[in-house]
Amino acid sequence: MALLEVDRLTVEFPTRRGILRALDAVSFDIEVGEVLGVVGESGAGKSLTGAAIIGLLEPPGRIAGGQVRLDGMRIDNLSRDRMRPIRGRQIGAIFQDPLTTLNPLYAVGHQLVETMQAHLRLSDRDARERAVRWLEEVGIPAARQRIDAYPHEFSGGMRQRVVIALALCAEPRLVIADEPTTALDVSIQAQIITLLKRLAKDHGTSVMLVTHDMGVIAETADRVAVMYAGRICEIGPVRAVVKQPAHPYTEGLMGSIPSLEQRVERLRQIDGAMPRLNAIPRGCAFNPRCPKVFGRCRAERPELLAAGDTRAACWLYDAYSGGRASDV
Amino acid sequence: MFAFIISRLLQAIPVLLVVGFISYAMFAFVGDPVSIMLGQDFTEAQRVQLVHQLGLDQPFFVQYAHYMWATLHGEFGISYRLARPVSDLILERLPATIELALTAAVLALLIGVPMGVYTGIRRNGVLARAFMIFSLVGVSLPTFLIGILLILVFAVVLGWLPSFGRGDVVHFSHWSTGFLTISGLRSLVLPAITLGMFQMTLIMRLVRSEMMEVLRSDYVKFARARGLSERVINFGHALKNTLVPVITIVGLQIGGLLGFSIVTETVFQWPGMGLLLVQSIGVADIPVMSAYLMLIALVFVGINLIVDLLYYAVDPRLRVDRRALTGAR
Ligand SMILES: Nc1ncnc2c1ncn2[C@@H]1O[C@H](COP(=O)(O)OP(=O)(O)O)[C@@H](O)[C@H]1O
Numbered sequence: 001m002a003l004l005e006v007d008r009l010t011v012e013f014p015t016r017r018g019i020l021r022a023l024d025a026v027s028f029d030i031e032v033g034e035v036l037g038v039v040g041e042s043g044a045g046k047s048l049t050g051a052a053i054i055g056l057l058e059p060p061g062r063i064a065g066g067q068v069r070l071d072g073m074r075i076d077n078l079s080r081d082r083m084r085p086i087r088g089r090q091i092g093a094i095f096q097d098p099l100t101t102l103n104p105l106y107a108v109g110h111q112l113v114e115t116m117q118a119h120l121r122l123s124d125r126d127a128r129e130r131a132v133r134w135l136e137e138v139g140i141p142a143a144r145q146r147i148d149a150y151p152h153e154f155s156g157g158m159r160q161r162v163v164i165a166l167a168l169c170a171e172p173r174l175v176i177a178d179e180p181t182t183a184l185d186v187s188i189q190a191q192i193i194t195l196l197k198r199l200a201k202d203h204g205t206s207v208m209l210v211t212h213d214m215g216v217i218a219e220t221a222d223r224v225a226v227m228y229a230g231r232i233c234e235i236g237p238v239r240a241v242v243k244q245p246a247h248p249y250t251e252g253l254m255g256s257i258p259s260l261e262q263r264v265e266r267l268r269q270i271d272g273a274m275p276r277l278n279a280i281p282r283g284c285a286f287n288p289r290c291p292k293v294f295g296r297c298r299a300e301r302p303e304l305l306a307a308g309d310t311r312a313a314c315w316l317y318d319a320y321s322g323g324r325a326s327d328v
Numbered sequence: 329m330f331a332f333i334i335s336r337l338l339q340a341i342p343v344l345l346v347v348g349f350i351s352y353a354m355f356a357f358v359g360d361p362v363s364i365m366l367g368q369d370f371t372e373a374q375r376v377q378l379v380h381q382l383g384l385d386q387p388f389f390v391q392y393a394h395y396m397w398a399t400l401h402g403e404f405g406i407s408y409r410l411a412r413p414v415s416d417l418i419l420e421r422l423p424a425t426i427e428l429a430l431t432a433a434v435l436a437l438l439i440g441v442p443m444g445v446y447t448g449i450r451r452n453g454v455l456a457r458a459f460m461i462f463s464l465v466g467v468s469l470p471t472f473l474i475g476i477l478l479i480l481v482f483a484v485v486l487g488w489l490p491s492f493g494r495g496d497v498v499h500f501s502h503w504s505t506g507f508l509t510i511s512g513l514r515s516l517v518l519p520a521i522t523l524g525m526f527q528m529t530l531i532m533r534l535v536r537s538e539m540m541e542v543l544r545s546d547y548v549k550f551a552r553a554r555g556l557s558e559r560v561i562n563f564g565h566a567l568k569n570t571l572v573p574v575i576t577i578v579g580l581q582i583g584g585l586l587g588f589s590i591v592t593e594t595v596f597q598w599p600g601m602g603l604l605l606v607q608s609i610g611v612a613d614i615p616v617m618s619a620y621l622m623l624i625a626l627v628f629v630g631i632n633l634i635v636d637l638l639y640y641a642v643d644p645r646l647r648v649d650r651r652a653l654t655g656a657r
C-alpha cells in the first residue's frame with residue numbers, strides 16, 4: 001500500500017454563477033521515500049491539490065468528492081482537531097515565498113521549537129538543541145549563534161532553508177513542496193533543490209514536488225504527474241514522461257527540452273491558453289489546443305489509459321478509438 | 329535604548345516650541361489682557377504701568393522667551409476669570425480628567441481588543457454580527473448623544489447611577505481620586521462609557537480588520553501547515569502581528585480621548601480640565617487656554633514616545649537601526 005493515496009479527488013468552489021470544479025477526479029499515489037514531481041501551467045490545480053491533501057483549502061473551496069488516504073486511513077474527512085496532529089507530523093509543507101512564510105515577529109529558533117513541541121514530547125532545552133541541529137542540517141552557517149535571529153536577518157535563500165527545517169523538524173513522512181524555488185534567485189535554486197533532495201533521502205521522507213522547472217523534475221523526481229485544467233493528463237516514471245511523453249500536452253511541454261543533461265529548461269508555451277474553469281470544453285479538456293484531436297475527444301472524457309511506460313488521459317491510447325485516430 | 333529615548337525627547341523640543349509659540353501668540357493677540365484686568369475705570373498712567381508690569385512693552389520675541397521660560401517653570405500666569413494661578417487650577421482639575429481618560433482607555437482596550445479578535449475569527453457568527461452592528465452605533469453616534477442617552481436610561485429612568493459630578497473623592501496631597509469611594513466609582517461609570525465608546529468600537533473594528541488580514545497571510549497558513557494549535561495561531565501569531573497598527577491608532581486615540589473629554593465633561597459636569605477649558609473659552613480666559621494647549625502638546629509627545637517604545641518591544645524589524653547604531657548584535 002502506498003504512503004499517500006489520492007483517489008478521484010474533486011475540489012469545488014461554489015460561486016454566485018454556479019459551482020466551479022477546480023480539481024476533477026485527480027488520482028495518484030506516492031510511495032514511501034518516493035519523489036513525485038507535479039508540473040503544469042499556472043492555474044492547473046497543483047497548489048489546490050497540495051492544499052486539499054493537508055486539509056487547508058481556503059473556504060469556500062471544498063472537497064466535493066473522492067478520498068485522500070494516508071497509510072490507508074482516510075484523512076480528507078477528519079475534524080480540525082484530528083487533522084492538526086497530522087499536519088507537520090505526518091505531512092509537512094514548504095511554501096513558495098520564504099519572505100512571507102516565516103512569522104516576522106518570532107526568532108527562527110522559537111518557530112522551530114514551537115513546531116517540534118506541538119508534535120513531540122520535548123523539553124525546552126532538548127527542543128532548542130534540536131533546533132540548532134536542524135539549522136545546521138539545512139546549512140545555516142553559525143547556527144548556534146543565529147538561532148535567536150529573526151527572519152528579516154536572513155537572506156531569501158537562507159530563509160527558505162529555515163522553512164525547509166520547519167517543514168521537516170517534526171519528521172513528517174511526506175512533504176509537499178509547492179514551487180519551493182520559484183521566488184528565489186536563480187543562482188541559489190539548485191542549492192535548495194539539492195538540499196531538499198538530500199534531506200528527503202536521509203530521513204526517508206516522501207516528497208510531492210510542484211515546480212515549473214522540468215530540469216528539476218528530471219533530476220529529482222522518481223515519477224511525474226502532469227496536470228491540465230484540474231485534471232491529471234499524464235503520470236509515469238520520470239524518464240518515460242520526459243523522453244517519450246504519451247499525452248499530446250506533455251509532448252508540447254517537453255518539446256523544448258533537448259536532453260536530460262542540459263537543464264534549467266522552462267515549460268514551453270503551447271499555442272492557445274488553458275481554459276478557464278467555467279469554460280472547460282466537453283470531452284478532453286485539451287481538445288481545443290490539441291494537434292491530434294479527433295471526433296471522440298469532443299464527446300467523451302478520457303480516463304488515464306496505459307500508454308507505453310506511462311499512463312495518459314488521451315483517447316489515442318484507447319484500444320478501440322486509438323486505431324482510428326491515426327487515420328484522422 | 330537610552331540613546332533612543334534621548335533622541336526622541338530632543339525631537340520633541342521643536343514641537344513644544346512651536347506649540348508654545350502658538351499659545352503665546354494667542355496670549356498676545358487674542359483678547360486684551362490689559363483692558364480685562366483694568367476693568368472700566370483707569371488712568372493712562374495705570375495702564376502704562378500694567379503694560380510694563382506684564383512686559384507687554386518689550387519686543388515680541390523677548391516676550392515669547394519670557395513666556396516659554398515661565399512655562400518651563402510651570403508658571404502659566406493668572407486666570408482672568410478666577411484670579412488664581414493657572415497652575416493651581418490645572419493641578420486641581422488634572423486628576424479628574426486623568427482618571428476619567430484612563431478608565432475610558434482601559435475600558436476601550438479591555439473590551440475592544442477581545443471583541444475585535446472574536447469578530448475577526450468568527451466572521452460569520454451570530455454574536456460577531458451583533459458586535460458589528462453594535463460597533464456601528466458606537467462609531468456613528470456623537471459622544472454627547474451617547475452621554476445624554478445613558479443619563480436618560482441609567483440615571484433618570486432607572487435611577488441606578490448618578491448623572492453628574494465626581495462623587496466623593498479622597499485627597500493625597502495634590503492628587504484627588506474617585507477610585508476609592510463607592511460614590512466615586514459609581515459616578516465614573518457613565519462618563520467613562522460615554523468617553524470610551526467611540527475608541528472601543530474603533531479599536532474593535534481595527535483589530536477585526538487587521539486580524540482578518542493577518543489570518544489570510546502566508547505565515548499563518550504556514551503555521552497551520554506546521555500543525556500548531558488554533559489558540560497559538562490566533563493569539564500568538566495573528567494577534568501579535570496586528571499589534572503594530574493597533575498601537576499606532578490606540579496611541580493617537582488616547583490623545584483624542586482628551587479632546588473628547590471636553591464634551592463628556594460638559595455633559596456630565598465632570599470637574600476636569602475639559603470643563604475648565606469650556607468655562608474659560610466662554611470668557612476668553614487666555615492664560616488657561618494657552619496652558620491647556622501646552623499641556624495637551626506635552627501629553628501627545630509623551631504618548632508618541634510610549635508608542636515608539638512599544639513598537640520596539642513588538643517588532644524586531646524596527647530594532648535593526650538600533651543595532652546598527654550601537655554596533656551590537
Ligand atoms: N478562491 C477561489 N475561488 C475560485 N477559484 C479558485 C480559488 N482559488 C483557486 N481557484 C482556481 O483554482 C485553479 C487552480 O489553482 P492553483 O491550484 O493555485 O493552480 P496552480 O498552483 O497549478 O498554479 C485556478 O484556476 C484558480 O482560478
Ligand code: SF4
Binds near residue numbers: 248288291316
Ligand atoms: S484525447 Fe484527443 S484532444 Fe485530448 S489529448 Fe488525446 S488526442 Fe488530444
Ligand SMILES: [Mg+2]
Binds near residue numbers: 046048178
Ligand atoms: Mg500554485
